[in-house]
Amino acid sequence: MTATELVIDGVTLTAGAHRLVEDVSLTARPGEVIGLVGPNGSGKSSLLRAVYRILRPTTGQVSVDGTDAWSLPVRQLARTVAAVVQESGAEFELTVREVVAMGRTPHKRLLDGDTAEDAGLIRSALTAVDATDLAHRPFDQLSGGERQRVLIARALAQQPSLLVLDEPTNHLDIRHQLDVLGALRRLPATVLVALHDLNLAAYYCDRLYVLCDGKVTAAGPPADILTSQLLSEVYGVTSEVTIHPRTGAPQVTFLPGASRLDAPVEANPSVS
Template sequence: MTATELVVDGVTLTAGAHRLVEDVSLTARPGEVVGLVGPNGSGKSSLLRAVYRVLRPAAGRVDVDGADAWSLPVRRLARTVAAVVQDSGADFDLSVREVVAMGRTPHKRLLDGDTPEDAELIDAALDAVDATGLAHRPFDRLSGGERQRVLIARALAQQPSLLVLDEPTNHLDIRHQLDVLGTLRKLPATVLVALHDLNLAAYYCDRLYVLRDGGVTASGPPAEVLTPRLLSDVYGVASEITVHPRTGAPQVTFLPDGPRPAAADDRVA
């Protein structure tokens, strides 16, 4: 697996007369973890769909190692790019291991069976998301968090050089959020990930792109991007930004508007 460079150049996406994303450019250099952050409706999911070739740009290009992603043969694209999407609706009548094994399909010819190497990669992917114990369970009987981990394992088994994830920590408990994002940081791949949790984004991402109303409003290392003024402008909230004493990453604390409601013991009788 060799990391890929992703270049999104002036991409505009539309749905009928509505513009979802307008003139967005970003770069994810080989081996980087690049985060997309921004409020709901800012265009994060739409932009990711253009990268993994579900939503065709009305203007601009998506280049993968210098080649137009929308011109690549489907099989070559599937060997290069893997996606984990929100609410995929997948309801496979398969075991967990069989679902993860689907990640090996782009590397096989029709009717090829699993090789010992495939089996090792499937085992490693299950282990990476703490799903080894789920391997023989029916996928359609899993909880939302368990399904999410299995779909991430399927993407890992695909061995992409570019991994695109839309809110991969949704439905996951804190431990598995940290495990999954820690795994992404260790991959010999380029990662583009949309995240809601700004503290997770600050710790695990090399660079952030902040989207608002379908455009990029700021980009750069988390320590430069995450400021009280930006969070006020983009999210409409007050915040304090400190440096975490152990990790050195920016730490965002949101402040409620107005005075804090008095606790029962503080109220005047």
């Protein structure tokens, strides 16, 4: 597994008359972990779909190591880019090991069986997400958090040079959130990940891109861009941002009762 460079250059995405993302540019250098943060509906998932070729840009280009990702043959793209999406369903009538083994498909010819190398990579992927004990369980009988870990293991087994993840910590308990993000941090691949938890993003990501209303509002190292003012403007909340004394990463504390939505509601004068 080696790292690749991702360049998103002036990408606009639309769905009918609705503009999802407008003129977004982003660079992920080889080996970086880049975080996408922003409120619901800000365009994070849409932008990721353009990278793993579900949503074609209306304008602009997505490039992988200098080549337009949309011009790559499907098999070559699958050897380069792996994706973990939010809604994957549980329709697989397969065991966990068989689901993870699907990650090896881009590296095989039709009817090829598993090699000793494949078996080792599948074991390593399951170990990375603490799922070795699930290997022989039916995938469709797992909990949401267990399924999420298995799908991440499948992406790891694919050995991509670019890994794209949409809220990979959804459904995971605290321990497995840390385990999964730690595993991503140690990969030799480039990682583009959308996260809601700003403290996890601040600790595990090299740089953050803040999206709001389909546009990049700020970009840079977490310590430079995670400020109380930005969080107020983007999320509409009051917060305090400090530097954690042990990790050295920004730590965000949200203050309850200080949202723009907490303004008093006027009573209807017509109602007695």
